[in-house]
Structures are given as structure tokens and as C-alpha cells.
Amino acid sequence: MDFTRRPSEPVYAGQEVALHFELLSSEKGGDYEFQVIRDGGGPMPISGFPAGPVTAHLEPDDSFDAMVLIPDPGEYEVQFREIRKVEAGKKAETTATGWEPLDTFIVKRREAPPIVRVALEPNAKPSSTHAHLWTFIQSVGKNIRFERFTRFAGHNAGRLTTFPGYGSLTYDKLHELATKFVTQSALGYTFSPPDWEPEPGQEAAIKGSYVSEERDDQPAPFPPGFPQRSQYPLRLVPFTELIYVYWLEEGMLFQSLNRILARFQNRRAVPAGDPLSRLAVSPLLPLRGLLWGLAEAEKDRLSLRRRAAEYEYQYGLQLIGRAIPPAELLVERRTQFLQAFHSLLNECHHFYKEHNDKTVDADAFPLLSSLRELHLVLANGANNQFADLSVTARIETVEVQWMLAQPEMREFLGGRTMVPYDEPWMDRVDTMKSIQGWSDASITHFYDLALHGEQLLLSVRHGRWNESDMDGDDAENWALAWKPSVQRYIHAYRAVTGVDLSERVDTTMPSTLLQRRLAQKLVRY
Numbered sequence: 001m002d003f004t005r006r007p008s009e010p011v012y013a014g015q016e017v018a019l020h021f022e023l024l025s026s027e028k029g030g031d032y033e034f035q036v037i038r039d040g041g042g043p044m045p046i047s048g049f050p051a052g053p054v055t056a057h058l059e060p061d062d063s064f065d066a067m068v069l070i071p072d073p074g075e076y077e078v079q080f081r082e083i084r085k086v087e088a089g090k091k092a093e094t095t096a097t098g099w100e101p102l103d104t105f106i107v108k109r110r111e112a113p114p115i116v117r118v119a120l121e122p123n124a125k126p127s128s129t130h131a132h133l134w135t136f137i138q139s140v141g142k143n144i145r146f147e148r149f150t151r152f153a154g155h156n157a158g159r160l161t162t163f164p165g166y167g168s169l170t171y172d173k174l175h176e177l178a179t180k181f182v183t184q185s186a187l188g189y190t191f192s193p194p195d196w197e198p199e200p201g202q203e204a205a206i207k208g209s210y211v212s213e214e215r216d217d218q219p220a221p222f223p224p225g226f227p228q229r230s231q232y233p234l235r236l237v238p239f240t241e242l243i244y245v246y247w248l249e250e251g252m253l254f255q256s257l258n259r260i261l262a263r264f265q266n267r268r269a270v271p272a273g274d275p276l277s278r279l280a281v282s283p284l285l286p287l288r289g290l291l292w293g294l295a296e297a298e299k300d301r302l303s304l305r306r307r308a309a310e311y312e313y314q315y316g317l318q319l320i321g322r323a324i325p326p327a328e329l330l331v332e333r334r335t336q337f338l339q340a341f342h343s344l345l346n347e348c349h350h351f352y353k354e355h356n357d358k359t360v361d362a363d364a365f366p367l368l369s370s371l372r373e374l375h376l377v378l379a380n381g382a383n384n385q386f387a388d389l390s391v392t393a394r395i396e397t398v399e400v401q402w403m404l405a406q407p408e409m410r411e412f413l414g415g416r417t418m419v420p421y422d423e424p425w426m427d428r429v430d431t432m433k434s435i436q437g438w439s440d441a442s443i444t445h446f447y448d449l450a451l452h453g454e455q456l457l458l459s460v461r462h463g464r465w466n467e468s469d470m471d472g473d474d475a476e477n478w479a480l481a482w483k484p485s486v487q488r489y490i491h492a493y494r495a496v497t498g499v500d501l502s503e504r505v506d507t508t509m510p511s512t513l514l515q516r517r518l519a520q521k522l523v524r525y
Helices: 131-143 148-155 168-187 202-208 209-215 244-252 253-263 285-297 304-315 337-355 365-380 387-404 407-413 426-436 442-463 472-482 481-497 509-525
Strands: 002-006 015-022 030-038 053-059 063-071 076-090 093-097 101-107 188-190 195-198
Touching: 002 304, 015 101, 015 253, 030 209, 053 063, 053 481, 101 407, 131 168, 131 188, 131 202, 131 472, 148 168, 148 387, 168 188, 168 285, 168 387, 202 209, 202 337, 202 407, 244 304, 244 365, 244 387, 244 442, 244 509, 253 285, 253 387, 253 426, 285 387, 304 337, 337 365, 337 472, 337 481, 365 442, 365 472, 407 426, 426 442, 442 481, 481 509
Parallel strands: none
Antiparallel strands: 002 015, 015 063, 030 053, 030 076, 076 093, 076 101, 188 195
């Protein structure tokens, strides 16, 4: 008897097994029985037949096929035997030979098929010579935040809590602390009580900036008394950007304190009734000394006209208002800045979409072109008041934030206590905007524009984007390293102005867009 089984190996529980029996030509035809027995059990049912042995009549070269379902794992044996007829007188009787094994096979437990994961992965990011510079810029951005200033001022609290008889001294001490804090932070130092420590990687970051190559491009010899070693690491180029102050100015930070200061001096700021008419600062609280000292120091602080002129010179950004000097009085303005900056942000958005699609090899060369263009625009505006005014405006911004963050301001202005803010002065600004009927866009969005806009411009300004060996890999690394800042800036810009820079490059002045939204708000009400 010839026998074959399919499948041969391996056999799994729950699988059907095909059995093929064929009687050899040398064997005698007749009736045969077939069965499949599990070790230690009875015969298995064969498809199409009841349980038990199956009988088939075979002649030489005939075959018989059967199917058996194997339910459980274990050892199984295929057997057959011949049924013979024996004549005894007039009757015929049948006898059977013993069962003969044809095959023994092992049935295994079916295992879950292995999971083969197929995924497309982007190419590994190439290394970048700017990585240490970007890390340093991010560290400077964290160190110069208002939260760090409150910690620094708290360590020097004795200089602010000693209440003098003449109030201006309180503001003078605040100004001294703010100057020390901003100057040191812009140098790349971190305040670790009781002293300042240089940020790790400061020296490498300074060498990585393109400004370090410009040190030799100076007239020599220097005039007598010219400082050979600057107070800043990059020869009067601090790691701050005036765009930080610009966006907070658009967010009404300075205007909020100016209205409070006018009421403090009993001056009417608007023709109609003053919403702050019930302001009465106690002479027994430190806020009185801060506001008095601020009023006395107005002549020594940056005026709105000076800040507005510098916004135009560095970025071509215009403010709208009665105190803003007319455009014809300005000598120079950066008309290409908005086009270059918004083009870069728009290119970043499209690059991120292609980079996230693993079937596409994103092309970073358009990013490199936009980075080089913006780098040149910023470099053209880095003259005259550029370094000093940026730091001075930042110092005065910290002072304004400190005054608005005072508890007495919260007690007088009130506000919505359940709205989350990053810094304690923010709710005061939003409350003032609501009281005065100004823009209803939250100061949180303006703060995001200031914070992330400064980080992005610093990374572009100090990078070596105009050098011939810069390629698409460097631009790709920049885009991936600053992806959170790019996306936060685009979102905040849309929330404030209504323009989505991810869809199109819009060069309309932000102040114009803000004025349009304010006009729409006034029409609704």
C-alpha cells in the first residue's frame, strides 16, 4: 500500500490533512479499512464518513482519497488493514488482518504568525556646524525671560524692599537690577546665586557666528580711548532682537502702563471719561515709588518715536498712531524684511509637509535661498543704534513687566483668574485692553510672536548663510531644529492678524492688519 500525506510537515492543530492511499499492482484487490488514531485515543472522523474506520474497495492501481480535520496538537498515526472473505460451507464470513501503520506525524499548536512591520524612514540628518550656536541662542532665550528676572530680583530683594523716603530711589534700584540682568543674559551668562556663570558652549557659539569674522574688518589703528575689548562677546552685537519689544508694543504692553502712569499723574489720556478714574495708589506701598520714579525718568527713557524709527530701520515694521513720526521723516527702512521673513516661514511649512511624507525626499534648497536672503536683510540693518537700542529697549521692557506684575496692579485692575498665562504681568495687559476697548487678541499670542520671533531672527542673523559652502543640508537642519518656533510663530500670527502664513506670503504691515481687526470688532459692538 502506497501512501502520501499533504501537508507533509509541519501540521498544525485545526488544519485539514489530505490522505492518499493507492493499492500497488503487485497486491491483491479487495476491501480495506483506513483510520487515523491519536496517541492514547480513538479513531478520528474522516470527512464524509461517520466516526470510526472507513472501508473502501480497491483493485490493483486503484486509489482512495480522504480528508481528516486535526483539532488538537499531539501524535497521530495512519493505519490500514485488509478485510478478507472466508467461505464456510454455504455461508461467507469476513475476517480482518491486524492494523498496519502507514504514517506517524506530529501536530503542533498553531502559533500567531510573526508580525512584519514595514515602515519608511527619513534619511539620517547630517551634522551641522551651527548646532552649538542654536543651542546657545535657545539658552540665552531661556535665561533672559521674566521668570529668571524675578528670581534674580528676589535674590537681591533687600535692594528693592528698603523703602526710601524719596520714591524715585525705588525705581532707580529696579533699573539697576534690570540693566545688570539683561546685559549679563545677553552676553550668555546664567545667574546661579550668588554670581553669574557663562553658559556652556558660549565660546564655541561666539566663534560660530558670522560676526566673529567681521572683527578684522575695522579701521586700524583705533582712535584713542576706543575700547579694544567690547562688553559684548561679539563686539557690540548682543544676543537680543528688537522684534521682541515690537510685538509686545503691538500687544499694548507699554500703552497699558502709560495709561496707568497718566492717571497716576492726574492727566486725562482720552477726551471722554477715564476708565481708570478710581485709581488711588497708596503712598505706603512700593508701587508708588516705582511709578513716581518712572515718571521722573521719562526724559531718560526711550521714546515711542525712537523705538518706532528703529523698528522701521531694522525690520521695516510700521506702527500706527498719532505719536508715530510720518514716513517722510525717516531716512531708511527695510522694505524687504517682511517678504523675506514670511517667505522663509512659508517655505518651512511646505518643507515640513514633504518631510513628514516618507515617500517624498523633501528639497531644502528653497529654504537655503530664503535663509540667505533674510540674513542679508538683517545684516543691512545692523548699524547705528542697532546694538544699544535693542538692549536698552529690552531693559525698559523688563521694568514695565515688573511694575505690571505687582500685586497692587492686580488688586486694582482685577482680571480673569482662570485664564492661564506664562508670566504674571500678562493678565494685567489683557485686562487693560478690555477696559480701554483695544484689540481683543490675547497678549499670550503677542508674547509667542515676541519670544519665537526673536529666536528665529537670532539664528538667521548670526548664521553663516551667505558663505559659499552652505548647502541644502544646513538649511534642512535649521528647519528641523527650529520647527517648534516656526510653527508657534505661524499660529500666533494667524491668531493676532488673521493671516495664515502657511498658505500664502503676506507682506501687509502687521499694524495695518491689527487696525482692521480692531475696526471689525468696533463695528460688531
